[in-house]
Structure formats: C-alpha cells, structure tokens
Amino acid sequence: MKLVFVLILIFSLAYNAKLFAQNKDYLFEGENHFKNVKMLTNDGENAEAYFSFDGKRLVYQSTFDSMECDQIFTMNIDGSNRQLVSTGKGRTTCAYYYPDGKKILYASTHLYNAECPPPPDRSKGYVWKLYESFDIFLRDGEKLIQLTNTPGYDAEATISPKGDKIVFTSLRNGDPEIYTMNLDGSDQKRLTYEKGYDGGPFFSPDGSKIVFRASRPVSSEEMADYNDLVENGYVRPSALEIFVMDADGKNMKQITNFGKASFAPFFHPSGQKIIFSSNYKGAEPRDFNLFMINLDGTGLEQITFNPSFDGFPMFSPDGKYFVFASNRFNKKDTNTNIFIAEWVE
Numbered sequence: 001m002k003l004v005f006v007l008i009l010i011f012s013l014a015y016n017a018k019l020f021a022q023n024k025d026y027l028f029e030g031e032n033h034f035k036n037v038k039m040l041t042n043d044g045e046n047a048e049a050y051f052s053f054d055g056k057r058l059v060y061q062s063t064f065d066s067m068e069c070d071q072i073f074t075m076n077i078d079g080s081n082r083q084l085v086s087t088g089k090g091r092t093t094c095a096y097y098y099p100d101g102k103k104i105l106y107a108s109t110h111l112y113n114a115e116c117p118p119p120p121d122r123s124k125g126y127v128w129k130l131y132e133s134f135d136i137f138l139r140d141g142e143k144l145i146q147l148t149n150t151p152g153y154d155a156e157a158t159i160s161p162k163g164d165k166i167v168f169t170s171l172r173n174g175d176p177e178i179y180t181m182n183l184d185g186s187d188q189k190r191l192t193y194e195k196g197y198d199g200g201p202f203f204s205p206d207g208s209k210i211v212f213r214a215s216r217p218v219s220s221e222e223m224a225d226y227n228d229l230v231e232n233g234y235v236r237p238s239a240l241e242i243f244v245m246d247a248d249g250k251n252m253k254q255i256t257n258f259g260k261a262s263f264a265p266f267f268h269p270s271g272q273k274i275i276f277s278s279n280y281k282g283a284e285p286r287d288f289n290l291f292m293i294n295l296d297g298t299g300l301e302q303i304t305f306n307p308s309f310d311g312f313p314m315f316s317p318d319g320k321y322f323v324f325a326s327n328r329f330n331k332k333d334t335n336t337n338i339f340i341a342e343w344v345e
Contacts, residue, residue, distance in 0.1 A: 025037060026038075026039060026328060026329055026339060028304070028305040028306055028307075028328070029305060030302070030305045031303070031304055031305060032344065033303055033322075033343060033344050033345070034322065034341035034342070034343070034344065035341065035342045035344055036341060036342045037339055037340070037341040038078070038079070038339065038340050038341070039079075039329070039337055039338075039339055040058070040075065040077075040078070040079035040337070040338040040339065040340055041062070041079065041337045041338045042331065042335075042337060043064050043065075043331065043332075043335060043337075044062055044063055044064025044065070044067075044335060044336075045062065045063045045064070045070070045334065045335070045336050046060060046061070046062045046064075046325060046336055046337055046338045047060065047061055047062075047311070047312050047325040047336055047338075048060055048061050048093070048094060048095070048312050048325070049312065049314070049323050049324075049325065049338045050095065050096055050097065050158070050314050050323075051077075051097070051314060051315075051316050051317060051321075051323065052097040052101045053097060053098075053099045053100075053101055053161075053163070053317060054101055054317070055077070055316040055317050055318055055320075055321065056076065056077060056101075057074055057075070057076060057077065057097070057101065058074065058075055058076075058077055058323060058338070058340075059072065059073070059074045059085070059095040059096065059097055059104055059106075060072070060073055060074075060075075060095065060338060061073070061092060061093055061094075061095060061106075068116045069090075069091040069092075069116035069117075070091055070092050070093060071084060071086045071088055071092050072084070072085050072086035072092045072095045072104070072106045072139075073085065074104070077316075077321065077323075077340060079338075085104055085106075085139055086106060086108060086110075086139070087108065087110050087144070089108075089110035089114040089115075090108050090109035090110030090111075090112065090113060090114060090115070090116065090117070090133070091108070091109045091116050091117055091131065091134075092106055092107060092108045092109075092110075093106070093107050093108075093134070093155055093156075094106060094107050094155050094156045094157055094158075096157060096158045096159050097159070098138075098159065098163075098183065099159070099163035102140070102141070103138055103139060103140045104138070104139040105136065105137070105138055105139075105147075105157050105158075105159065105166065106136070106137060106139065106157075107134045107135065107136050107137070107154065107155035107156070107157065108134065108135065108137055109131055109133040109134055109135075111133070111135065111146070112133030113133065117129075117131050117133060120234065121234075124229065124234070124236075125236065125238075126236070126237070126238065126285075127229060127234040127235065127236050127237075128234065128235050128236075128237050129233060129234055130153040130155075130171055130176060130230075130233045130234065130235060131153060131233065132151065132152050132153055132171070132233055134153050134154055134155040135147075135148045135149060135154050136148045136154050136155065136157050136166075136168060136185075138184075138185070145185075146185075147166075147181065147184070147185030148168075148170070148181075148185065148188070150170065150172040151172060152170065152171035152172045152173075152174075153169070153170065153171040153172075153176070153233065154168060154169075154170045154171075154172070155168065155169060156168055156169040156199050156200055156201065157169075158201060158202050158203065159183070159203075160203040160207040160247070161203060161204075161205050161206070161207055161317070162203075162206075162207035163183075164182075164183070164207070165180050165181070165182065165183070165203075165207070165247070166180065166181050166182070166183060166185075167179070167180050167191075167201040167202075167203060167210055168180075168181070168201070169198065169199040169200070169201065171230075171233065173190070174230075175195060175196075175197075175230065176196075176197040176198055176199055176230065176235065177190055177191070177192045177193065177198050178190075178191045178192045178198045178199070178201050178210070178212060178249075179191060180247075190249075191210070191245070191248070191249030192214075192245075192249060192252070194214075194216065194252075195216070195217065195223070195226075196214055196215040196216045196217055196226065197213075197214060197215045197226075197230070197235040197237075197240075198212055198213075198214045198243075199212060199213055199214070200212055200213045200263055200264060200265065202265065202266050202267065203247065203267075204267045204271045205267055205269055205270075205271045206271060207247060208246065208247055209244055209245065209246055209247060209267075209271075210244070210245055210246070210247055211242065211243070211244050211255075211265040211266070211267060211274050212242075212243055212244075212245075212265065213240045213241070213242060213243070213262065213263040213264070213265060213276075214240065214241060214242075214243050215235065215236070215237075215239055215240055215241075216241070237261050237263065238260075238261050238285070239259055239260065239261065240260075240261050240262050240263050241254055241255070241256045241257060241258065241262055242254075242255040242256045242262050242265045242274060242276050242293070243255060244274070244295060254297075255274060255293060255295065255297050256276075256278075256280075256293065256297070257297075258278065258280045260278055260279050260280045260282075261278065261279050261285075261288075262276055262277070262278035262280065262291075263276065263277055263278070263311070264276055264277045264311050264312045264313060266313050266314050266315065267315075268292065268315065269315050269318075269319030272294065272295055273292050273293065273294055273295065273299075274292065274293055274295065275290055275291070275292045275303065275313045275315075276290070276291060276292075276293070276313070277289070277290055277291075277310060277311035277312070277313065278291055281302065283307075286308070286309065287307060287308065287309070288308075288309045288310055288311055289302060289303070289304045289305060289306055289310050290302075290303040290304040290310050290311075290313050290324065291303060304324075304326075306326060306327070306328050308326075308327035308328065309325075309326060309327040309336065310324055310325070310326045310327075310328070311324065311325050311326075312324055312325040315343065319343065320342065320343060321340055321341065321342060321343060322340070322341050322342075322343040323338065323339065323340045323341075324338075324339055325337070325338055325339070326339050
C-alpha cells in the first residue's frame with residue numbers, strides 16, 4: 001500500500017508541476033511559434049486587439065464589470081495604462097490606430113441610441129448581427145468625426161500599413177461588401193460584388209493586397225437562407241472561407257475551402273502567408289484555433305492547440321510580437337482575454 005501511495009503521490013506532483021508550468025507559460029503542447037506569452041487582460045470579454053504603427057500600444061474592444069456591451073480601450077503592450085477612448089455610449093467594434101499613433105478609427109452605434117442595441121436574435125441559430133446603426137468614426141483628441149453616414153452597417157475598418165487607405169465592410173447596397181476610403185472618409189469605393197458576406201479585411205504589409213473572410217452561398221437552400229438573414233441584417237458565420245485580392249479589388253482568389261467557419265485573417269510579415277482562426281479541426285463548432293497557410297493555399301500549419309477558442313491574430317509591425325484573443329486559462333467560462341507573445345519562426 002505504501003508503494004501505491006508513493007506512486008500516486010509522485011504522479012500527482014508531476015501532474016501538478018506540468019499544470020503549473022502550463023499555466024505559467026499560457027501554452028499548450030505544440031505551440032512552438034510562441035515564447036514569453038503574457039495575459040494582458042484578466043476579466044470580461046476582450047477581443048480585436050491591434051497594434052499601433054510603432055508597435056508600442058494596442059487598441060481593443062472590451063466588456064467587463066457592469067458594462068452592457070463593448071467599448072474601445074487602449075493599453076501599452078505590457079497591459080498597463082488602460083484608457084477608455086470611445087464615448088461609453090452605444091455599442092462599438094473594430095478599432096484601429098491611425099499612422100500617427102494618436103488618432104483612432106472605430107465603429108459605433110451611439111448616434112442612433114445611447115443604449116446598447118439588443119443582442120442578436122438566435123431563433124434561427126447562431127448568427128452575427130450587422131447593426132444598421134453602426135457607422136465609422138475617427139477619434140482625434142477630444143473630437144469625434146463621423147466618416148460614414150450611409151444607411152446600413154458600416155464597420156470592420158482597418159488601415160493600410162502604407163498609411164493612405166481605410167478598408168471596411170458596408171451593407172449600404174443590400175449585401176455586405178468591402179469598400180475603401182481615404183483617411184478622412186472621402187473617395188469611398190466598392191471593391192467586391194459577389195453574392196455573400198465579405199468582411200474582416202486587412203491589407204498586406206506592403207499595402208498591395210487585401211485578405212478577408214467571405215461566405216459564398218451556392219445551393220438554392222443556402223441562397224434562400226442567406227437572403228432571408230441579410231434582409232434583416234444578419235449573417236450566418238458557419239461557413240466562411242479566406243480570400244485574397246489586390247488592393248483595388250482585382251484578382252480575387254479563394255485560399256481555403258474547408259466548409260467551416262474561418263475568419264479573422266491577417267498577413268504574416270513576409271506577405272506570403274496568412275494566419276487565421278478556424279474551427280476546421282475542432283471537435284465542437286466553438287473549438288477555434290489559429291492556422292497559417294501560404295497564399296497559394298498550400299502549407300497549412302496549425303499554430304495553436306487550445307481546446308476552446310483562439311482568434312483575432314495580429315503581428316506587430318516589426319514582426320517580433322504576436323497578439324491574439326483567447327479563452328485559454330480564463331477565470332470564468334465567459335471570459336476572453338488578450339495575450340501577447342514573442343513570435344518564433
């Protein structure tokens with residue numbers, strides 16, 4: 001009996017030591033591209049953290065404590081000096097720094113209503129709500145400048161590394177499509193025209209290409225379901241693929257063909273690969289991990305091995321750091337936190 005007890009004790013100590021090391025490193029086995037991982041937030045729902053052009057700050061959306069829906073915050077890349085930069089009214093999403101590191105772009109519903117809009121109607125399953133009250137704003141010091149004012153959803157805006165163009169998603173013409181505009185909101189141009197949701201666009205490091213997520217309903221049943229949802233400002237994200245096109249909308253190419261929910265794509269610093277989140281290999285529909293793939297659709301590599309959720313990946317401008325949102329090692333099941341790591345090729 002003593003031997004059995006000793007063996008159990010040794011196994012327990014070894015297991016707890018492994019668990020401690022795992023918690024200390026915030027890593028799962030196989031995550032070889034990360035080192036020195038740090039959790040930057042520790043409570044609430046935090047997502048879409050994006051670097052400033054100098055790589056010293058992050059802007060992100062968060063709901064915590066008594067907040068009812070997302071607001072926009074900034075913080076240093078070590079998690080310090082968190083500041084609210086949105087109005088605190090309505091719902092906000094998809095923030096991004098301007099090249100000067102002072103001005104910030106984000107979408108908000110606050111002009112329509114100071115209260116949070118109602119949550120999505122899930123009577124038709126898991127759907128995303130494209131709130132028609134979302135418009136895109138520029139926060140410039142104490143000034144808040146409206147950049148879009150067309151009827152319908154305007155959001156998901158990011159800025160080219162060249163610092164000359166904004167790319168965003170709009171429902172202004174009855175179908176969620178990708179558009180560009182100048183940094184002051186002028187010269188708004190439509191880039192995509194295919195039936196289906198096109199969204200989440202990001203420019204390549206040299207500004208020559210745009211990567212995005214898209215649905216492409218094909219069958220009559222899929223088309224009927226899509227049309228019914230989009231007429232009411234909804235999309236079903238259960239089948240999204242990753243696409244790439246030139247910055248002017250030409251030479252569109254589908255990169256993935258998984259038939260799953262692949263989203264949040266971002267270019268690798270080389271400009272030759274794309275990292276994205278997908279439930280492609282998930283045991284459950286909500287089991288999302290990060291994957292990387294070549295621009296020609298070859299060389300798929302799984303980057304994270306989290307049994308819950310990893311998403312919204314972004315490389316720092318110099319390629320040294322990597323930030324993402326994750327449910328890993330959270331205090332509550334409902335928590336999503338921001339993590340930063342040094343990137344290892």
